[in-house]
Structures are given as structure tokens and as C-alpha cells.
Amino acid sequence: MCYKDHGVTAGSKILKGFESLFSATAVQRILEEDAIIIGRVNCDEFAMGSANENSAYGPVRNAADASKVPGGSSGGSAVAVQAETCLASLGTDTGGSVRQPAAFCGVIGMKPTYGRISRFGLLAYASPFDQVGILAKSVEDVSILLEIMSGYDENDSTSSDRPVESFSNDLKVEGKKKIAYFQNALEHESIDEEIRQQTSDLIEKLKAEGHEVEPVDFEYLDYIIPAYYVLTTAEASSNLSRFDGVRFGHRSDKAEDLIEIYKKSRTEGFGTEVKRRIMLGAFVLSSGYYDAYYTKAQKIRRLISEKTFQIFENYDFILMPASPTPPWNIGDKMDDPVEAYLADIFTVQANMVGIPAISLPFGKHENGLPMGIQFMANKFEEKKLLSFSQHLMQQFF
Numbered sequence: 462m463c464y465k466d467h468g469v470t471a472g473s474k475i476l477k478g479f480e481s482l483f484s485a486t487a488v489q490r491i492l493e494e495d496a497i498i499i500g501r502v503n504c505d506e507f508a509m510g511s512a513n514e515n516s517a518y519g520p521v522r523n524a525a526d527a528s529k530v531p532g533g534s535s536g537g538s539a540v541a542v543q544a545e546t547c548l549a550s551l552g553t554d555t556g557g558s559v560r561q562p563a564a565f566c567g568v569i570g571m572k573p574t575y576g577r578i579s580r581f582g583l584l585a586y587a588s589p590f591d592q593v594g595i596l597a598k599s600v601e602d603v604s605i606l607l608e609i610m611s612g613y614d615e616n617d618s619t620s621s622d623r624p625v626e627s628f629s630n631d632l633k634v635e636g637k638k639k640i641a642y643f644q645n646a647l648e649h650e651s652i653d654e655e656i657r658q659q660t661s662d663l664i665e666k667l668k669a670e671g672h673e674v675e676p677v678d679f680e681y682l683d684y685i686i687p688a689y690y691v692l693t694t695a696e697a698s699s700n701l702s703r704f705d706g707v708r709f710g711h712r713s714d715k716a717e718d719l720i721e722i723y724k725k726s727r728t729e730g731f732g733t734e735v736k737r738r739i740m741l742g743a744f745v746l747s748s749g750y751y752d753a754y755y756t757k758a759q760k761i762r763r764l765i766s767e768k769t770f771q772i773f774e775n776y777d778f779i780l781m782p783a784s785p786t787p788p789w790n791i792g793d794k795m796d797d798p799v800e801a802y803l804a805d806i807f808t809v810q811a812n813m814v815g816i817p818a819i820s821l822p823f824g825k826h827e828n829g830l831p832m833g834i835q836f837m838a839n840k841f842e843e844k845k846l847l848s849f850s851q852h853l854m855q856q857f858f
């Protein structure tokens with residue numbers, strides 16, 4: 462996120478030494494409310510990752526156990542709050558990058574509705590999914606920051622002009638809620654037994670409180686990750702074409718002509734995961750493969766959205782763990798990118814559909830590490846989501 466006259470690298474060598482010429486709207490709006498920005502933190506390179514190990518500046522470590530990953534891509538933002546170096550931090554969430562590290566670090570992480578907060582001044586990864594998110598220890602702090610940053614911005618045509626409610630005032634739950642969960646998510650082969658058990662226990666507690674908590678069918682669960690990685694790599698291959706060594710950022714000193722400037726600057730500047738995604742994205746958009754991959758993934762996205770909105774006709778929230786597993790050891794998933802991609806199975810739905818979602822710290826795994834439970838709500842229902850979160854934090858966590 463750009464902050465005028467400060468460096469911005471997005472965890473990449475290609476932007477080493479680059480200073481922002483303006484501030485992102487989200488940053489500008491908190492500055493106008495006298496926020497004190499104490500620093501910028503590490504993240505996965507261009508927000509691509511789930512463990513904060515894809516940064517050119519080295520990994521971030523989980524403050525609960527330094528041998529474990531903090532989640533990603535906003536791992537630095539999560540640990541900054543976890544380790545109490547600040548009261549709140551910001552990140553972007555394209556497929557879970559705020560909620561999953563929040564879960565791994567035992568803090569709250571929220572991604573609002575697509576369009577709630579302007580994307581102006583963010584380094585774009587996958588524009589139709591990118592959204593600013595907030596990490597903090599209390600629902601009030603999340604709500605205050607959301608309120609300040611939300612609202613229309615003429616610099617982002619996808620920002621919503623809906624009036625911004627007072628999210629932080631009056632965080633009260635009225636009546637009993639209807640909550641859906643996916644049985645196939647709780648029985649998914651990737652889910653850790655303890656996370657499954659504690660999620661089931663929470664479902665029972667919510668029922669005991671009088672809420673209706675019911676399983677619903679969601680037949681697209683296993684299509685979410687493939688569709689997401691086709692669509693986001695396609696977007697990334699386009700968005701990252703601006704880093705060409707010509708206008709800003711790293712320029713290779715070994716280049717002899719224009720084509721070499723492009724090739725060598727990008728070869729030297731981008732890390733392995735970013736290159737992998739640019740190539741994958743260029744492939745799925747290439748002629749002959751476009752319909753088979755990109756168009757197909759768009760159709761899957763539409764089916765996922767329609768089904769999700771159908772569920773919200775009858776339910777207030779969808780409940781799901783934020784991550785199928787607790788934090789893994791640093792280095793464990795570095796050799797198998799697909800395994801790392803699959804770790805996003807529970808978070809990307811909210812981005813594909815554009816709905817708000819929050820991860821709340823709901824206890825500890827038997828290995829002592831934090832876990833996060835996620836609630837999603839219909840578009841622009843942040844107030845309802847935050848009020849219920851506040852209730853859960855006070856009542857159960």
C-alpha cells in the first residue's frame with residue numbers, strides 16, 4: 462500500500478529503493494484521522510503466498526512459535542499485532558491474505574465487501590478480488606478503521622457509493638441468527654482433526670445459545686482453488702507487466718537493448734513464485750487455451766457466487782474454519798506450490814463472491830498454536846458481521 466514519500470516494495474526486489482509519490486486512499490484516510498503509522502511490514506512478494514515465505518526480504522516468523530509460519534501474504538501485519546508492536550495493521554486480501562495470517566497469529570482479521578474500501582494506491586495483484594483488510598485484537602478497533610477507510614473514491618471506479626454506516630457504534634446483536642456451514646468442508650480430506658472438532662463444538666455452543674446452525678450443500682468446494690488460481694494468475698500476469706525496468710523499479714545493468722531491459726530486469730527482479738504465476742497467467746490467457754481455462758474459471762466463479770447468494774437468502778452467515786490446518790513449519794510447503802495453494806481452500810470463496818468475511822481467534826490447537834474461525838456475510842453486511850463477531854468474542858473466545 463502506497464504511503465507518500467515512503468518506500469514500497471511489496472516484498473519484491475523489483476521495487477527496491479522505490480518511494481511512493483502519493484498515498485493510497487485507505488492510508489490517506491487514516492492519516493487524516495491522526496493515525497500514527499509506525500512502520501511498514503514484510504509480506505509475500507506482490508501478496509502471492511500463504512506463509513510469508515515468498516518475500517525477497519526473508520520469511521516472517523510466528524510470534525507464538527518462531528519455527529512456524531505466520532500465514533500470508535500479510536504475515537508481517539499479523540505478527541506486528543500479535544507481538545503487540547501496534548494496535549492495528551492493514552493488509553490486502555485477495556484470497557485470504559488478511560484472514561489466514563490473522564488465524565495463524567491469534568488476532569482478528571477482516572476483509573470487507575469488494576468495493577467498500579478504495580483500491581487506489583494498492584499494488585494490484587488480482588484487481589477484481591483485491592480488497593484492503595484490517596488486523597487488530599478487538600472488534601472495536603477493526604470497526605473504527607473500517608469506518609474511516611470505507612466509502613466512495615473517485616480514483617477507484619469499483620469503490621461503492623453506498624453510505625458508510627457507523628460500524629463501531631452500537632455493536633449489538635439482535636435476535637437469533639441463522640448460520641450455514643458446509644458439511645463437506647468439515648469432512649474435507651485436508652482438514653486437521655482438532656480444527657474440525659473445535660469447529661463442531663462451536664456449532665453446538667451456537668445452537669445451545671438459540672441460533673439455528675445448519676449444514677448446507679456446497680458442491681463447488683473443490684473447484685474454488687483451481688478457478689481462483691486461473692483467474693488470479695491471469696490478472697497478475699497483466700497487472701505485473703508494468704514492472705518492466707523502464708519507468709520505475711529495478712533496471713538490469715546487464716541489458717544491451719530494449720528487449721534485454723525487459724527480460725533481464727524482470728528475471729533479476731521477480732522471485733520464483735511471482736514468475737511462476739506470471740507464466741501460468743500468460744498461459745491461461747493465451748490463444749487456444751483462453752476458453753479452456755480462463756472462460757471456464759469465470760463460469761465456475763459465477764456458479765460459486767450464485768450458490769453463495771442463494772444461501773444468503775436463508776441464512777445470515779456462513780461459518781467455516783479460516784484454514785484447514787494450524788501454522789506449518791517454515792520451509793515445509795516451499796517445494797510443493799500446489800500444496801500451498803490448497804491451504805487457501807476456505808478463504809478464497811469470499812473474494813470470488815466479493816462478500817465480507819472475518820476470522821476470529823477461537824482458542825488454541827492442542828499444539829498450543831492459534832486457530833481462526835471464519836464468518837462470511839452477504840455483501841455490505843459488515844455491521845451485522847461485526848456485531849455478531851463482538852458477541853462471539855465476548856461470549857466464547
Ligand code: GLN
Nearest residue numbers: 508509510555556557558
Ligand atoms: N494465498 C493466496 C494467494 O497466494 C491469497 C493471497 C492474497 O490474499 N493476497 O493467492
